[in-house]
Amino acid sequence: MSDPGDVPPEILDRLSRICLALPEAYEEDAWVGVRWRIRMKTIAHVRTVDRPTGATGPLVVMTFRAPDDEVGAFANGGRAYFRADWGHNVVGLRFSRRTDWAEVRELLTESYRIQAPKKLAALLPDPAG
Template sequence: MAPADRPQVPEAWLGRLREILTALPRCEEEDAWVGTRWRVGSATVAHVFGGEDQLFRITFRAEPDEVMAFEHLGAPYFRAGWGRNVVGLLLDDDTDWTEIAELLTESYCLQAPEHLADQVDRPTG
C-alpha cells in the first residue's frame, strides 16, 4: 500500500516527541520513508508513523533484556520484525508521555556516541 493509505501522526503528538528528542544533543528530526524519525548521526533513535491498520506506532532501541521484557508484556508494546534491539509501542489517547520520554532517552543513549550520551540525564530505576 502507498504511504497515502497511512494516517498522519497527530501534530500534537509530533510536538511532544519533538520536545523530548530535540532536547538531546545532536538529535535531528527528518522525514522517514513513512512518518518521522529522529537520528543521532546515522543511527535512528525513534521512528513514529501511522500504519496501514490506522494505528500509530513509535519504534525505538532498548537493551537486549528489555527487548524480551517488552515482547512478553504484549500490547501496547511489541518487538519489531527487524533489528535485535528494536521495540515499539502503540500510541493512542492514553499514552503515558512520561514513560515515552524515559524510553526515548534510553534509546538515544544506546544509539549516541558515548561523549554525547554522557551529557544526558538518564532516567533511574
C-alpha cells in the same frame, strides 16, 4: 484509506520536543513518517499504519531501541508494546489515549543512550538519579 505518513500533530509535536532536547539529535522525514536521529543512527521512528492486526482503524506506532536485556519484557508487556520484526533490539509502541508520556520520555532517552556516541550519551543525567 489513511496516509501512513499522517502522524497526528499532537503526537508529532510531543515526540519532537522530547527528541530534539537530546544533544545533537535531529528530525527528518523518513520513507514514511518521521524519525529522530543522532549522527546517522535512528533514535525513534513514528508513523501511522493502516488497519494493523487487531485494530479497528489506523494506528500510530513508534519504534525505538531498547537494552538487549529488556527487549523480551517489552515484547511481553501488553498491547501497547510489540517486538519489531527487524533489528535485535528494536521495540515498538502503539499510541493510545492512555499513553504515558513520562514513560515515552524515558524510552526515548534510553534509545538515545544506546544509539549516541558515548561522549554525547554521557551528557545526559544518570538514569539511576
